[in-house]
Amino acid sequence: MAAILQMENITKSFGKQRALNHVNLTIQPGDIYGLIGRNGAGKTTILKTIVQLLYADQGTITLFGATYGKDYTKQLKRTGSVIETPVANDQLTAQQNLTYYCKIKGIVDKDAIDDALKFVGLTDTGKKKFKDFSLGMKQKLGLAIALLNKPDFLILDEPINGLDPIAIADFRNLLVKINQTQGMTILISSHILEELYQMATRFGIIDHGTIIKELTKDEFDAKSREYIKLQVDQPKLAATVLNKMGIEDFKVIDQHTLNIYDLSLDNAALVEMLVAASVSVTTIVREHINLENYFKTIVAENEVTPNA
C-alpha cells in the first residue's frame, strides 16, 4: 500500500542553525506514528514542513502520492493539524470558534460542528468562552478544529503536554478510537513516552534534526527484553572484567552505566571481580527496556556534534 507521507532527505536551516538534517521518514496508512525527540530536536519543524507552514531547503515530501505544487496543496486538504498551541479566538465559545473555522475552511456539512464537539466531549460548554477553558478543554477544541474537515491524516504537536493523567488518558482514548473506527492515520509528537507507547503503532526517534531510528511497536516489543543495569565509577574497566568473565552481550550506555543482556550472569561473582579490579559498584539491578530508556540508549549511541 502506498505510504501516506514520505519525507526524503529533508533539510531545513534557520540561518546557520540546521534544524532538519537529511530527514527520512515514512508513515503508512493506519499508523499512529509517534515522533520522539528531546527539546529542539526538530519535531515541530518536521510537522510545520509537512503542512507548509515552513518550506524545506532540500529534499522531497510526498503526501498521498503528491510531491509538490498544486497537487500537494490539494492533498493537504485531507489533513487536519494542531501545531503548537491550538489557534482559537479567546472571546468565542467552542461552537462559535468551530463556526469560524467552517467558514474559512469552506466546510458546508451542517453536522460537522456537532459531530466534532460530540467526538471530543465538548457539547456542554455552552456560553463559556475559549479564554475560560481549562488546558484539557483547549486541547480538545484544537482537536475538534482539526477534525472538522474529517481528515484522513491527523497531525498533532505535543497534544497532551501539561494535561493531568485523567485528561491524558481521555485524549489517548479519543485518538485510538478515531484511528481504529475511522482508520485515520495520525502523526503525533510527544515527550510523554509512556503514553506514546500505549497508543503508537510506529515510532520515529529524531535527534539533532536527523531521524536516527524508525521502528514499529512490534519491533520495539521484540527488543524490550530484560537486562541487568550496572552502575560503576569506571565503565571501561568494568567492560574488561565482563570480557574476562566471558560476557560479551552488554553495552556501555554512559559514563557510569553498562547494560548487560546476558542474564545467565552470576551477579555476586561479577561484583566480587569488579571490587577485586578496584571498580566501585553503585547499582546492580534487573530492568526492563521501556520506550523511555530505549530512547535514551539510541540517542546516546548516536550522539553526534550538533550542527553549528
Ligand SMILES: Nc1ncnc2c1ncn2[C@@H]1O[C@H](COP(=O)(O)OP(=O)(O)OP(=O)(O)O)[C@@H](O)[C@H]1O
Ligand atoms: N523560526 C525559527 N527560527 C530560528 N530557529 C528556529 C525556528 N524554529 C525552530 N528553530 C530551531 O530549530 C531547532 C528545532 O526546533 P523545533 O521547534 O523543531 O524542535 P522540537 O523538537 O519541536 O523542540 P520542542 O520539543 O522543544 O518543541 C531548534 O534548535 C530551534 O531553536
